[in-house]
Amino acid sequence: MKRDRLLSLAPFVGLALVILLIPLPLTVKPVTHVVTMTADQFAFDPPVLRVNYGDRVRLTLQATDVVHGFYLDGYGIETRVEPGISQQIEFVADQIGKYRFRCSVSCGTLHPFMIGELVVNPNLTFARAVGLTAVILAGTLFYLRRFPPREPREHTTA
Amino acid sequence: MGYRFELTRSKWLKALLKSRVFQPALMLVTLFFFVVAILAGFFGTPAGSHNFGIIFVWIVWWALLIIVLVPFFGRMWCTICPIPGPGEWLQRRGIIQRTPGRPRSLRWRWPRRLRNIWLQNFGFLAVAIFSTVILTRPGVTAWLLLGMMLLGVTLSIFYENRVFCRYVCPVGGFIGLYSLTSSTELRVKDVQVCREHTTKDCVIGTEHSYGCPWMVFPGNLERNTYCGLCTECLKACPKDNVALNLRPFGTDLLVAKGRSLDEAYKALIMLACALLYSGVLLGPWGWVKDWANMATLPQWAAYAAGFLAINLLVVPGLFWLTTAVARRVGQIQLPVKRLFIDYAYSLVPMGLIGWIAFSFSFVFVNGSYAVSVLSDPFGWGWDLLGTRSVPWTPLLPGLVAALQVALLLVGLVFSSIIAYRIARQHTRTDVQAWHSTLPVSAFLAGVTLVFMRLYLG
Numbered sequence: 001m002k003r004d005r006l007l008s009l010a011p012f013v014g015l016a017l018v019i020l021l022i023p024l025p026l027t028v029k030p031v032t033h034v035v036t037m038t039a040d041q042f043a044f045d046p047p048v049l050r051v052n053y054g055d056r057v058r059l060t061l062q063a064t065d066v067v068h069g070f071y072l073d074g075y076g077i078e079t080r081v082e083p084g085i086s087q088q089i090e091f092v093a094d095q096i097g098k099y100r101f102r103c104s105v106s107c108g109t110l111h112p113f114m115i116g117e118l119v120v121n122p123n124l125t126f127a128r129a130v131g132l133t134a135v136i137l138a139g140t141l142f143y144l145r146r147f148p149p150r151e152p153r154e155h156t157t158a
Numbered sequence: 159m160g161y162r163f164e165l166t167r168s169k170w171l172k173a174l175l176k177s178r179v180f181q182p183a184l185m186l187v188t189l190f191f192f193v194v195a196i197l198a199g200f201f202g203t204p205a206g207s208h209n210f211g212i213i214f215v216w217i218v219w220w221a222l223l224i225i226v227l228v229p230f231f232g233r234m235w236c237t238i239c240p241i242p243g244p245g246e247w248l249q250r251r252g253i254i255q256r257t258p259g260r261p262r263s264l265r266w267r268w269p270r271r272l273r274n275i276w277l278q279n280f281g282f283l284a285v286a287i288f289s290t291v292i293l294t295r296p297g298v299t300a301w302l303l304l305g306m307m308l309l310g311v312t313l314s315i316f317y318e319n320r321v322f323c324r325y326v327c328p329v330g331g332f333i334g335l336y337s338l339t340s341s342t343e344l345r346v347k348d349v350q351v352c353r354e355h356t357t358k359d360c361v362i363g364t365e366h367s368y369g370c371p372w373m374v375f376p377g378n379l380e381r382n383t384y385c386g387l388c389t390e391c392l393k394a395c396p397k398d399n400v401a402l403n404l405r406p407f408g409t410d411l412l413v414a415k416g417r418s419l420d421e422a423y424k425a426l427i428m429l430a431c432a433l434l435y436s437g438v439l440l441g442p443w444g445w446v447k448d449w450a451n452m453a454t455l456p457q458w459a460a461y462a463a464g465f466l467a468i469n470l471l472v473v474p475g476l477f478w479l480t481t482a483v484a485r486r487v488g489q490i491q492l493p494v495k496r497l498f499i500d501y502a503y504s505l506v507p508m509g510l511i512g513w514i515a516f517s518f519s520f521v522f523v524n525g526s527y528a529v530s531v532l533s534d535p536f537g538w539g540w541d542l543l544g545t546r547s548v549p550w551t552p553l554l555p556g557l558v559a560a561l562q563v564a565l566l567l568v569g570l571v572f573s574s575i576i577a578y579r580i581a582r583q584h585t586r587t588d589v590q591a592w593h594s595t596l597p598v599s600a601f602l603a604g605v606t607l608v609f610m611r612l613y614l615g
Contacts, residue, residue: 145588
């Protein structure tokens, strides 16, 4: 019986694995993005960078008020930028998905929440998460429909 | 009922919990850190990331509470929370030993109209609309902590027992609700023993123990919500009929007795706040942060109005519609309001896990501040443990998103199963229950996708 229950979920597990693991082609032709970004208490401008996989990003960072930092999650890039002295960062967007960049130098009250986003398309991470949500919910509902709990209806009020 | 494992079978654990020293000793330890947090707030550096008050309250304590204590141990924080300590010790005229006579207070009666968690709901929202300011300014955090303690002491002068914890504390409100999901419970072993035991020592107290300060009769306890795990009943019971159990997660969510609109709203408020904080604090939109940070009063007023509207009208309104559809497709005869209340409990696991996912974002990234702050709690240049110069080092920043997705999916499955089992309490057939679950699951999936959009999209 338990085996039947587990086996009934096999198609959903299989589908989830396909969504999670299937390699998809990343065929967009790489370009170079030249961006001037300002860091100002407590936001980056532009707040969101959208690029494609393989693109080169040439970033000029400028601090307009106090000393700020720039740390890019997942890429491990970090630099410090002082007012009046711009910093250049260059990297290839070789990891798809959304990565936060954040101020890494204590710059004032909202410093921990001075955050921006780098979105490297195609954002398969998000697409896979959405797919997984659909499959896992479908699997849960299928399981509940096919194998309802055996507990008695203690509080039936209908 | 499900699986139970009695932890108090362990003699040493039972002896520990029965000891009068156990709880006050832990409360004194947390009180020490609490006082340091307040002092650091008032006299330490205004830079939050170098101040003990901010780092240890909003990162270390918060992470411990929401990621470990609440899911696994329910209200265990309430066992060791220092806030009600001074008030309670004043009432009892002592800290450790049971002092003779009834605890002292003016013995006012708490208004019947306030014997619910509405005050806690509004208290939480009042703190929440200022949260960007509170979370980032040590002085404001210190005033909040001090204010809560003074309120606790003041209430203990007028009202007997832990009125502050039970009806006022904004933190206690959500801990109580989320402890419905926890894997630990304090319960009586045999209800019949309590029924036949006429002296009710757990309520009145004994020579060596106080009556339940949370105003709960353990014999009737079916949910964790209002049991503060103070273990007085364990100390008092002459029949050895009180136990601390391990149990499956979410057991109390299926207990129909005690469900109420105030708790349902708490579930909705907590879920909405987790979503809003994920957008406001972790999002890239600087202007929202400025508004939340009181850049100007009109901007903050607009932010607060939007925040409250989403919490009190938009999310509850959407869930009300969901419930109305669920009622129709499941052919349920109950009024929509009753079903709205019951189905709201299916949001509890999703809400708790949403908060854990939100917390991962900043706990992993900013947790390393705690190491340097330990050596220099006031930001005065001390180096007590030689760790002051440890640099800010984000922990696994590339892995946080994957952990968040995994958690949210667990929350979706958990909540959907709870929704189905609640539906079975109100339908004649399993098919009706299943149909009624569909709209609620769709709502839960929508919430999951909004979280994912904010974290990954």
